[in-house]
Amino acid sequence: DAGVIQSPRHEVTEMGQEVTLRCKPISGHNSLFWYRQTMMRGLELLIYFNNNVPIDDSGMPEDRFSAKMPNASFSTLKIQPSEPRDSAVYFCASSDYMGNEQFFGPGTRLTVL
């Protein structure tokens, strides 16, 4: 299995631009999580889905952030418009119905200038 796949691995953009991060969970997993990691705030859960349905989006920082999971094999996290304070590493993780382990992708390093 290829594991959780995220793209792009690195993104550099200018303030005000739209950014879309992509995630492909492990096949057969039905829970998907988006996290943000910064030095100042550590690892924060932004949103998670169960069977493609958003369950808890209380960690989404503001309306500029949105996430979708149109099917079991794909999810996006969109920031529009982006701001310099959004610079961080964004991780996607997935797990199966037992929830015994989350498998993390390699992350997307976002830099907003």
Place this chain on the structure above:
Amino acid sequence: GNSVTQMEGPVTLSEEAFLTINCTYTATGYPSLFWYVQYPGEGLQLLLKATKADDKGSNKGFEATYRKETTSFHLEKGSVQVSDSAVYFCALKSGGGSNYKLTFGKGTLLTVNP
């Protein structure tokens, strides 16, 4: 709400030294507890876990025991190696089955020098 408090880093040790990274938690009920490890430039990966009181999780020479009375899950290793240099995260699980989330501590950076 649920929370995890772990030892502030960074921690710097010499090879073969003994490691302890403290972790305490606040939660309702008896959550499952985890240690995840993040190597440079990578995502987190599960190191070990324990699902009930007095359980001991172990992997790659690391151990942690679920202590209900002290609400703790301290990570230990008897003899660290340079390859153990990484960031270590303590976490607890709330919810059940596939409808759950993890609450992570802030992470502890471990550097092991040869």
